Amino acid sequence: MSSTVLGLVRASHPEPAAAVTVVTGLLAVGVGHPPAGVAAVVGSVLASQLAVGWTNDALDAERDATVGRTDKPVAAGAVSLRTVAVGAAVAALATPALALTTTPAAALCITVALVSALLYDWPLKSTPASVLPYAVSFGALPAFVVLALPGAPAPPAWLVAAAACLGAGAHFANVLPDLADDARTGVRGLPHRLGPAGSRVAAAGLLLAATVTLVLGPPGPPSWAGLSAVAAAAVVPALGWYGGRAAVRAGRRPVAAFRAVMVVALIDVVLLVASGRVV
Incomplete structure (x- = not known):
């Protein structure tokens, strides 16, 4: 049992x-x-x-x-x-x-x-x-979370859009380590059709879009912490990309790009949770 x-x-x-x-x-x-x-x-x-x-x-x-x-x-x-x-x-x-x-x-x-x-x-x-x-x-x-509160207003569009971008970016990032195994068994989703480089770009771009939306979407001016998060979302994937290319040249598995987009995803999750206070 x-x-x-x-x-x-x-x-x-x-x-x-x-x-x-x-x-x-x-x-x-x-x-x-x-x-x-x-x-x-x-x-x-x-x-x-x-x-x-x-x-x-x-x-x-x-x-x-x-x-x-x-x-x-x-x-x-x-x-x-x-x-x-x-x-x-x-x-x-x-x-x-x-x-x-x-x-x-x-x-x-x-x-x-x-x-x-x-x-x-x-x-x-x-x-x-x-x-x-x-x-x-x-x-x-997040729409479910807001709607589950009786009497709450409709979830803001920026919150739903940011979560959608986060989810889409996570799809491309999540598939990166398994592209070879998936190819052996005939899985041909969008990341597989774009290939490793295209999937890294898609993941980084979508997660950056999620970060920007979470920072600029709520009412009021963005905080310095939020702007720093946007800067990190722009820089970290680029560093991971170069680390991944170096791993390929050294004959190792290129996990740096995957880890980089996961860092940005974590930043977005923190921003998403913090956004609950301004919904």
């Missing part, structure tokens, strides 16, 4: 699931949710993340086995495909049910985010439209 639970946890993509859940929880605190509201937001988002992660591993089990992904529990036989599929279905049904404890508009919003993310798992992952689910689902998350 314990091995099955551990396998389910590992198959849920626990790191990104935890990161997205924590960020939305902090944003809920920032916009003024009471403890019960924060719990409802966190529960809904966690359920949606579990549904998406388990669906992804269930659909990719054969592909993961082909490339020898021993870190994938379904492909490695640590948990059965049926168990993961049932878990995904239960989590998907729990997402709107938990969200309905807040407001109907919020429940609709998180359902849109969930359906969009599931459409990435299939069939959009291997198409030029692979970035769209990331933009839609990430853009819907």
Whole structure:
């Protein structure tokens, strides 16, 4: 039993699931949710993340086995495909049910985010439209958090746009280390079609756009901290790019560019959470 639970946890993509859940929880605190509201937001988002992660591993089990992904529990036989599929279905049904404890508009919003993310798992992952689910689902998350607060005004457009850019940039950054394995199994999303260089440019540009939007979007003049964040978002990916090229010349795996865009993504997450205080 314990091995099955551990396998389910590992198959849920626990790191990104935890990161997205924590960020939305902090944003809920920032916009003024009471403890019960924060719990409802966190529960809904966690359920949606579990549904998406388990669906992804269930659909990719054969592909993961082909490339020898021993870190994938379904492909490695640590948990059965049926168990993961049932878990995904239960989590998907729990997402709107938990969200309905807040407001109907919020429940609709998180359902849109969930359906969009599931459409990435299939069939959009291997198409030029692979970035769209990331933009839609990430853009819907802060809207869900705001709409879940009874009596709250509509979420500001700049907040939704910034989150959409952050999600789209994360898509290009997340794929960078796996481009070779994906190519072996026929995955041809937009990052694969652009190639490593094009994906780095796309990731850096989208994350810079998210940073600028989060700094200039809220009312009032931008702070020095915000302007410093914009400068960092412009400089850090360029440094990572040169580090990645040096790694290629030295025969090592080019992870510097990936790490650089992750630094900018972290900056954007901090700005996103801080934006809750001005929504």
